[in-house]
Amino acid sequence: MSSEAHAVHDTTTGISNNKLLMWAFLGSECLLFGGLISAYLVNRSRFHTGPAPGDIFDIPFTSVSSFVLLMSSLTMVLALSAIQRGDVRNNRIWLLATALLGSLFIGGQVYEFTTFLREGLGYTTSPFSSAFFTLTGFHGVHVSVGIVMLMSLVISSYRGTLTKKNSETVEIVGLYWHFVDVVWIFIFTVIYLVPSPTS
Amino acid sequence: MSESVAELNPNGAATQPLGAYSRPKGGGGWRDWVTTVDHKKIGILYGATALFFFVVGGFEALLIRLQLATPNGTVVGADLYNQIYTMHGITMVFMVIMPLAAAFANYLLPLQIGARDVAFPRFNALSFWIFLAGGLFLNFSWLVGDAPDGGWFAYSPNTGVTFSPGHGMDFYAIGLQIVGIASLISAMNLIITVLNMRAPGMTLFKMPVFTWMILVVQFLLLFAVPVITVALFLLVFDRNFGSHFFNPEMGADPLLWQHLFWIFGHPEVYILILPSFGIVSEVIPTFSRKPIFGYEFMVFSGIAIGFMGWGVWAHHMFVSGIGPISVGAFTLSTMFIAVPTGVKILNWMATMWGGKLRFNSAMLFATGVVSMFTVGGLSGVTHALSPVDTQQTDTYYIVAHFHYVIFGGALLGFFAGFYFWWPKVFGHKLGETLGKWNFWTMLVGFNLAFGPMHILGLNGMSRRIDTYSPGFGFDFWNLFATIGVFVVTLGVMFFVINVILSARRARGLPPEPPDPWDARSLEWFSPNPTPVHNFDEVIEVSSLDEFWHRKWTTDEDGRVVRKATAAEVCQAGDAEGVHLPSPSYWPVVLAAGLPLIGLGLLYNLWICVPGTLLVLVSTYAWVFEPPDDPDGPFGHGHDEGDDGSHDEDVPGDGSPAGQEAGSVE
Amino acid sequence: MSTEAAATNTDHEHPTDAKYVQIAILLAVITAAEVSTYFVDIGPVLIPALMVMMVVKFFYVAAWFMHLRFDSVLFTRFFVTGLILATAVYCIVLTVFEFWTGG
Numbered sequence: 001m002s003s004e005a006h007a008v009h010d011t012t013t014g015i016s017n018n019k020l021l022m023w024a025f026l027g028s029e030c031l032l033f034g035g036l037i038s039a040y041l042v043n044r045s046r047f048h049t050g051p052a053p054g055d056i057f058d059i060p061f062t063s064v065s066s067f068v069l070l071m072s073s074l075t076m077v078l079a080l081s082a083i084q085r086g087d088v089r090n091n092r093i094w095l096l097a098t099a100l101l102g103s104l105f106i107g108g109q110v111y112e113f114t115t116f117l118r119e120g121l122g123y124t125t126s127p128f129s130s131a132f133f134t135l136t137g138f139h140g141v142h143v144s145v146g147i148v149m150l151m152s153l154v155i156s157s158y159r160g161t162l163t164k165k166n167s168e169t170v171e172i173v174g175l176y177w178h179f180v181d182v183v184w185i186f187i188f189t190v191i192y193l194v195p196s197p198t199s
Numbered sequence: 200m201s202e203s204v205a206e207l208n209p210n211g212a213a214t215q216p217l218g219a220y221s222r223p224k225g226g227g228g229w230r231d232w233v234t235t236v237d238h239k240k241i242g243i244l245y246g247a248t249a250l251f252f253f254v255v256g257g258f259e260a261l262l263i264r265l266q267l268a269t270p271n272g273t274v275v276g277a278d279l280y281n282q283i284y285t286m287h288g289i290t291m292v293f294m295v296i297m298p299l300a301a302a303f304a305n306y307l308l309p310l311q312i313g314a315r316d317v318a319f320p321r322f323n324a325l326s327f328w329i330f331l332a333g334g335l336f337l338n339f340s341w342l343v344g345d346a347p348d349g350g351w352f353a354y355s356p357n358t359g360v361t362f363s364p365g366h367g368m369d370f371y372a373i374g375l376q377i378v379g380i381a382s383l384i385s386a387m388n389l390i391i392t393v394l395n396m397r398a399p400g401m402t403l404f405k406m407p408v409f410t411w412m413i414l415v416v417q418f419l420l421l422f423a424v425p426v427i428t429v430a431l432f433l434l435v436f437d438r439n440f441g442s443h444f445f446n447p448e449m450g451a452d453p454l455l456w457q458h459l460f461w462i463f464g465h466p467e468v469y470i471l472i473l474p475s476f477g478i479v480s481e482v483i484p485t486f487s488r489k490p491i492f493g494y495e496f497m498v499f500s501g502i503a504i505g506f507m508g509w510g511v512w513a514h515h516m517f518v519s520g521i522g523p524i525s526v527g528a529f530t531l532s533t534m535f536i537a538v539p540t541g542v543k544i545l546n547w548m549a550t551m552w553g554g555k556l557r558f559n560s561a562m563l564f565a566t567g568v569v570s571m572f573t574v575g576g577l578s579g580v581t582h583a584l585s586p587v588d589t590q591q592t593d594t595y596y597i598v599a600h601f602h603y604v605i606f607g608g609a610l611l612g613f614f615a616g617f618y619f620w621w622p623k624v625f626g627h628k629l630g631e632t633l634g635k636w637n638f639w640t641m642l643v644g645f646n647l648a649f650g651p652m653h654i655l656g657l658n659g660m661s662r663r664i665d666t667y668s669p670g671f672g673f674d675f676w677n678l679f680a681t682i683g684v685f686v687v688t689l690g691v692m693f694f695v696i697n698v699i700l701s702a703r704r705a706r707g708l709p710p711e712p713p714d715p716w717d718a719r720s721l722e723w724f725s726p727n728p729t730p731v732h733n734f735d736e737v738i739e740v741s742s743l744d745e746f747w748h749r750k751w752t753t754d755e756d757g758r759v760v761r762k763a764t765a766a767e768v769c770q771a772g773d774a775e776g777v778h779l780p781s782p783s784y785w786p787v788v789l790a791a792g793l794p795l796i797g798l799g800l801l802y803n804l805w806i807c808v809p810g811t812l813l814v815l816v817s818t819y820a821w822v823f824e825p826p827d828d829p830d831g832p833f834g835h836g837h838d839e840g841d842d843g844s845h846d847e848d849v850p851g852d853g854s855p856a857g858q859e860a861g862s863v864e
Numbered sequence: 865m866s867t868e869a870a871a872t873n874t875d876h877e878h879p880t881d882a883k884y885v886q887i888a889i890l891l892a893v894i895t896a897a898e899v900s901t902y903f904v905d906i907g908p909v910l911i912p913a914l915m916v917m918m919v920v921k922f923f924y925v926a927a928w929f930m931h932l933r934f935d936s937v938l939f940t941r942f943f944v945t946g947l948i949l950a951t952a953v954y955c956i957v958l959t960v961f962e963f964w965t966g967g
Contacts, residue, residue, distance in 0.1 A: 011395035013907075016935050017318045020394065024387045027946030028317060028421050034950030035429030040445060041906045045448040048443075061946055063899040071893060074888035077929045081881050123442060127451035130442030134433070145905040169930075178930045182922050189918040194911060233941060394938070422949055458957045513960070525960050 022172045026179045033183050034137045037190065045126040045197040050125035053132065053191075054198030056116060065108035066188045069143075072101035073181045078172045086164035092157045095170075098177065099150040101142050109140050132191075139187060142180045149173045206516060220780040223757035224823065234782035236320035239729055241327050242306030245626065248331055255338065257691065259784035261685060264648070268681035270669040281348035283366065288351030289371065290479050292471065293378050295604060296333045299613045300474035301330070301385060304413045306624060308389060310722035310729065311410045313398025313738045318391040320780040321821065326385035328790030333377030336794040340370035344742035347371035350663065351564055352460050352515075353434070355445035355453035360438050369438055370380045373432045373797040378794070379424045380429070389413060398721070400740035404498070407720040407743075408491060411498045413475030415505040416470050418547050422509075430459035439800060448616035457519055461512035469508045471605055472572075473501060475612025476543060479565045482615050486562035487554025488820040490744055492546045500539035501544075507536045517585045518592045526585045537576065544573055560634030563717075564615035567642050571607025578653065592754035593663070596656025602649040611641070614694070622715050626704030626728035633697035637690055644686025645808050651676035651683075714765035719747040723765075726772040735774035778811070789817035878934060887928045894921050 011017060079094030082175055113133070121129050153173060156162040162169070225235040262283050266274040317323050340346040344546070344678040347367040349358045350657060358368045358540060393406070393414045434456070436442040443449040445456050453633075484491045491497055513521055548570050562588055578600040582588040591597060621629045655676050660667065668672050711727045724744050725734055742748050749768045754760045797812025824831070877959055898917050925932040932940045958964065 004940070012397045013395055013936070013938060014399075015395065015938060017391050017395055019832035020391050020942075021319070021387055021936065021940040024390055024421060027942040028383065028387075028425050030946035030950040031422050031945070031953075032429055034954045035426050038957055039429065039433060039455060039459075040956040041958060041963055042453060042455060043444070048449050058842050059902045061900070063895070063902075067895055069894065070891055071888065071928050073891075073925055074884060075886050078881055079886065084878065094690040119806065122441060127446070130436065130444055134436060134444075175930055178925055181929075182925050185918060185921045185925065189898065191915050193901065193914050422946060425955075452961065455963075458960070462953055462957070509949060521960050 008044040016168060019169065019170055019175070022175050026175065029183075033138070033186075037130075037140055037187070039184050040131040040135045040191060043131040044191075047129070047197070047199065048126035050174060051116075051119060051121045052128055052199040053128060053196035056119060056121055056194060057091065057192055058112070058115070059192060060189065061108070061112065064131065065105050065112075066184060066190050068103045068108070068183055069100050069184050070100045070104070073178050076177045080167065080170050080174050082166060083162070083167040088157060088163060089098070091170065092154060094166075095150050095154050095157065097133065099154065100145050102150070106140060106143055106147070109136065114160045135191070139180070139183060142183070146173070146177050146180055206231050209235040211815075215501055216516075225731075228312075231782070233787055234324075234778050234784055236316070236324045236782055236786075238305050238309050238317050238320065238323055238730060239624070239731075239733075241323050242302045242304075244327050245298045245305060245330070246302035248327075248334065249295050249302060251292035252290050252298075253691075254332060256287055256295055257688065259287035259290065261688065263287060264681040265713075266630040266665065267667075267677050269287065269678065270667055270674055271667045275665075277477065278348070279661075279825045282346035283348050284663060285347045285367075285371075286337075287349065289375070291605070292351060292467070293375065294330075294337070296471045296609050296613075297378075298330060299610075300327075300413070300471075300727055301509045302415065302618050303409075303474060303478065303613070303620070304389060304416075305385075307722055308410055308413055309392060309396065310623075310725070311407050311720050312393060312396060313721050313734065313740065314402055315733050315777070316394065316397055316780055317388050317546060318689045319388045319747060320772045320785055321736060321783050322384050322388050324783065324786035325789060326381040326388065328787045329384070329793060330381035331377055332790045332794045333374050333381060336377060336797050337370055338372035339794075339798075340374075345370070348506075353456075353570070354460075355456040356447060357432070357439075358438075358456075359445060360432060369435065369801050372438070375409075376428065376431045377793050377797065379428055381535060382420050383424045383653045386417040386424070387425055389417045390421065393417075398738050398740050401721075403741055404495070405745070406495065407477075408480035408497050408501075409474075409477035409720075412473045412480070412501050416473045419466040419470050419473075419505055419508065419728055427463035427467075428461055430456060430463065431457075435800070454519060454521070455637060457516050458512070462509075462516045464515065465512040466505075466508045467773050469504055471609050473504065475568060475609040475616075476501065476506075477613045478616040478619070479547060479568050480543075481720065482561050482619050483550050484563040484744075485619070485716050486557045486559065486565075487551045488717070489550055489554040490550035490747075492552075493542075494743060495772070497546055502544040503539040504536065507532065508541070511536055514583060514585075514588070517588045530583060534580065537583070540576055544569060544576070555566050559618070560629065560638055561615050561618035563635065563638045564611050564618060567611045567638065568608055568615065571603055571611060571642075571645070575603030575607055576622075578603065580664070591656060593661055594656035594661045595652040595662055599649050599652035599656060600644075606645055606649070614638075614641070617694075619716065620722075621701075622711040622727045623722060624728055625702070626703075626710035627701055627708070628711060628715060630697050630704070633693050633700065635695060637693040638687055639690075640693060641690030644683050644690055647683025647686055648680045649683070651679045655680075710764070713769035714746075717750075717765070719744040721746060724768070724770055727771060730772035732774060732777035732779060735770040735777075736774060785817040785821040785824065789821065792817070804822040878931070884928070887924055891921055891924060940964065 028150075047053070075094045075097040079091050079098060082088075082090035082094055099105060113136075116129075123130060123133050150173065153170060223230065232244065235244075236240065263273060263280070266272040266280055280735075305317070305323065309315070336388050343366065345365045347353075347369065347370055349363055349368050351373060356362065358371075359400050393572070395409065397406070431440070431443040437444050437446065443451050445451055445453045447453060456487045480491055480497055510530060510531045513525055515535040517526055517529075532678065542679050547565075550564075560790075577594070582600065591621075618629055618634055621627070654672060656662075658672055660671070660673050667677075717729070721738060721740070724728070724738055738745065747767065749763060750763050750765060751759050753764045792810040792813030795813065796807050799805065799807030799810055799812075894917050898914060901914060903958070918943065927944070
């Protein structure tokens with residue numbers, strides 16, 4: 001019995017409950033990030049006396065960390081592909097690589113935040129700064145939760161309990177991970193690349 | 200505290216062999232209820248909790264009306280009054296109407312689609328316990344004397360630290376956040392249950408209208424809850440971490456709160472009313488002895504209401520200065536949404552037309568919904584017109600309108616549901632005589648209380664004022680409304696007495712025979728009260744109103760003739776060895792962590808530590824929990840009629856889904 | 865890794881690892897093009913160009929990495945409903961705030 005057939009053997013639509021759960025959750029998350037992005041956009045020109053977004057964003061740096069996150073989607077999908085073949089070892093390597101790239105992205109975000117802080121953009125500086133840190137912070141928390149899930153998978157894999165039979169679990173974590181990535185694709189373009197107001 | 204936490208160390212869990220966390224064995228009594236994952240017990244828990252909060256919210260309503268009964272009232276001070284009306288609104292919306300809908304949905308939805316449980320039984324328990332935790336957290340604010348006082352829609356910047364320096368609005372923001380998590384989990388669970396757990400042959404368009412309306416409501420929740428989540432987060436950050444989302448002094452626009460709140464808030468209105476519409480759509484056909492008129496129209500109008508409910512939110516903001524184009528556009532969309540609602544009213548009346556009507560308590564309450572909601576709907580259309588609304592906003596006219604919709608529409612519908620499904624749940628009917636007293640006192644009292652508020656509002660009485668001076672023409676109708684509320688209270692007491700007396704009368708008697716109402720849908724296939732495994736065997740569905748069509752047929756002359764008695768059609772409820780999900784400790788433990796985190800944010804961050812630990816530990820324990828307890832009361836027998844209702848949880852929301860798979864081994 | 869051998873054992877409808885790498889390269893190229901707009905002034909087409917590139921990237925990740933191309937249409941419906949609803953509702957909010965006209 002293949003993993004697919006095991007997971008779906010008795011639902012009305014033939015679709016796995018768990019996967020549907022994740023997709024429903026991601027549909028819901030669209031509204032969450034939409035709200036945060038809107039809250040940022042209406043506030044991006046309200047920088048009060050603090051730094052303006054156009055003055056402070058470091059596009060080359062953010063481009064690199066965006067690229068890192070984008071490539072973590074590739075390693076994630078390779079991890080899934082490996083476990084679907086029953087290749088436990090490569091699955092583990094790609095999961096670790098994904099978690100590593102995710103951590104690199106988070107590290108970049110921490111660096112970005114501390115730099116901004118040094119340049120006078122604190123959380124309470126202006127409506128712009130509050131909205132910026134809240135939006136990117138929420139995204140960062142999502143990435144961190146994803147890393148925790150990936151590491152749980154890795155531990156599970158070392159204990160020998162992550163096999164081809166439950167590749168769907170990897171797939172579901174992957175869906176979450178890719179979603180976090182597409183949210184960043186949106187944020188990177190709309191918040192960073194589209195020219196921001198300068199002071 | 201620390202001992203129990205050490206005991207549940209997640210690392211310990213990771214190294215111990217699986218099965219170290221054996222499932223609770225039940226054992227009867229309160230343990231059964233705390234650890235249950237049975238959708239029927241969870242439904243009853245939801246209902247009982249909601250009725251408790253109904254008494255709390257009703258008590259607040261009485262205080263409001265006592266204060267306003269006479270001019271210059273001195274029952275409560277202005278400050279306390281603000282807290283009372285705010286908590287009355289929050290309680291009635293989030294802790295009475297929504298959980299009552301959840302009660303009916305949990306109990307009935309799996310039965311109506313022929314399933315043994317919901318798709319994720321443990322998540323189902325989790326959403327109840329989180330809801331309870333949130334409700335208790337919100338009401339805990341009374342104990343510290345600092346209840347929310349900014350109104351249920353909490354407009355900024357009135358809710359900022361400048362104007363609300365106490366902890367009241369923090370209780371509001373964090374409490375609703377917790378309740379919102381419960382709604383979101385339950386929404387995903389029920390959507391997947393409907394999509395994936397239907398009995399063979401049960402296509403979407405053979406589902407009862409109640410199930411359909413619940414499905415629409417869950418989709419509304421799925422997409423609306425994250426919006427209020429954003430708004431509440433921003434409010435918490437503004438109040439506690441000094442951000443400036445709603446701070447005009449820093450150039451921010453507080454209107455953002457109004458948009459976010461009402462983008463959630465208007466779908467929320469339909470979240471409140473559609474379950475009741477569903478109940479009425481079950482009760483009226485049964486007691487008219489006719490199929491629902493225009494089933495497809497009923498379903499599609501429900502879906503249409505769900506969709507259009509997303510495009511009308513700014514009609515709550517006509518006087519907020521959103522500009523003439525926005526006001527014009529939202530006036531139009533608001534008037535359009537009256538159309539699908541009108542379709543429903545018409546279809547209920549057409550169902551009754553020419554039917555063999557039986558006006559027992561359930562039917563009386565259902566017709567009460569049709570008439571009272573029509574009144575509320577019509578006053579709603581009047582303030583869809585923005586020029587008229589400009590006069591009516593923030594007056595008692597609005598208070599009258601939404602009480603006609605929520606009390607007259609939603610609450611009366613739930614009472615219809617109580618009388619209709621009581622035998623299904625508890626095995627005995629509620630008394631008819633007291634039921635009719637219950638209905639008429641509530642209906643008359645309700646109209647006495649809220650009818651005059653139309654006049655008060657048009658005469659210019661603002662809502663939320665804690666008192667008024669004599670001589671404005673408010674005195675008479677206010678006293679009138681207060682008397683009305685006491686009549687409503689009498690009606691509620693009739694209900695409580697009815698519940699107690701009916702239970703006492705039924706003691707020692709055999710349970711109500713199956714199908715007491717000559718009903719139509721799948722839940723009546725099982726005996727009363729519903730056995731723990733719901734159905735002895737899976738039902739093959741071939742038509743809408745399957746149960747009815749198994750009992751009745753039409754002869755050559757088109758007359759309805761009986762082909763089988765209910766006793767022949769119904770199942771005995773004595774199947775053994777049916778595979779059922781095992782109970783679990785972790786939903787209640789996880790839920791207990793959330794209010795602790797909330798209190799920590801308010802008072803001392805250290806309180807967050809045990810709260811967070813509880814959440815983390817129980818998440819991992821949840822994931823490591825064996826999917827079934829082989830020694831459970833309904834352990835692995837032959838998987839007779841397995842409809843996939845056994846435990847397949849994988850924590851989706853931020854929890855390490857990976858471990859679940861490991862535990863299956 | 866042994867990308868070419870992948871096809872033998874996996875679900876027949878799923879693409880090979882080589883395909884995934886190709887998609888990733890495409891995404892990387894688009895990202896490079898996006899970033900280049902920061903250094904090269906392309907005039908009034910800047911924002912439309914950025915939006916198109918963003919949507920293409922979004923589409924490729926969702927369709928290929930999230931398997932929406934191959935999976936049940938029900939998943940796509942959930943996701944697209946959320947996306948459309950969010951886009952519509954929040955665009956109206958931004959309109960009311962006169963965001964597009966530089967409010």
